Amino acid sequence: MGRLVTSTIPVRAWALAASLLLVPTFVAAQDGAEARVDSAAFGARAPTDTTRGPAPRKTFFVKRDLVTSGIAVASSVAVSAFDLRIAHWARSPGVQGDSSRHDLVEQLTRANETPMMLAALATYGVGRIAGLHTTADVGLHTLEAVVLTTGVSQVVRGVLGRTRPRASLEDPFLFKPSTGFSGFETRSYPSLHTAASFAAATALVGEIHERRPGAVKVAAPLLYAAALVPPLTRIYLDQHWASDIVAGGFVGALLGSRVVSYAHSHRRTRLDRVLLAVSAMPDGRGGVMLVVDPRR
16 A cells, blocks of 8 residues: 555645535526526516426525535545545556456446436437427436536536546645646546436436335435446546545536426426427428427
């Protein structure tokens, strides 16, 4: 085992913590602007498509998210003290194994934000084409969760510029601020693979809870077990520190849960109204007309 670099841990670990706190602030600002536009457009008219969920909430985030964020910050800081030790373990011959194990992990790590977005988009498309409203709804909200999580994670990664373990073998706290936007080796924190997988899993668990709460106890363990696969491959391949994984899991779970919760407790956003309620149909004269389904 290598010696932990402890002299620089406090200041740099708190830099990681501060980055986590930026996530709720960034998204809340985005959502607040959208909520004001939506309120101005629709006035005080009560929503007609949120009867399944709780009373409409005014904000994207809720108060308990502060507590959750605090726990996540503390967890990320705590794990960062062990980043180097965990990296040494992952690099050991016993863990790395032979070439067949490495090839398998290389295949598994392809489950990143891009195929997840495509799968969610395909689910939405099939639902719209086949008239399966629930399928379209689930696909759209999962897509929104992964897209939002990807965007937020990329901003944090770009600003922090934390170096990946394979490029900074013995220093988990090597930062090159703002270089993560242009350099692949300096966009380690948070792990985007982890954030996307947990956003998708959390969104799906939320959608299942909205429709069949009793199925969550079976679906949630399976979905979260699957969500753990991409982050584990990233540690194995020396692409991320363990604290990157903790941060990515938090960002994905938080945004995935908020997207679904907000969608089912608030009047639909303009995007949802367009993508779920508006359909193109033949007008009988060789043209196409847009039809709004009031049930959506």
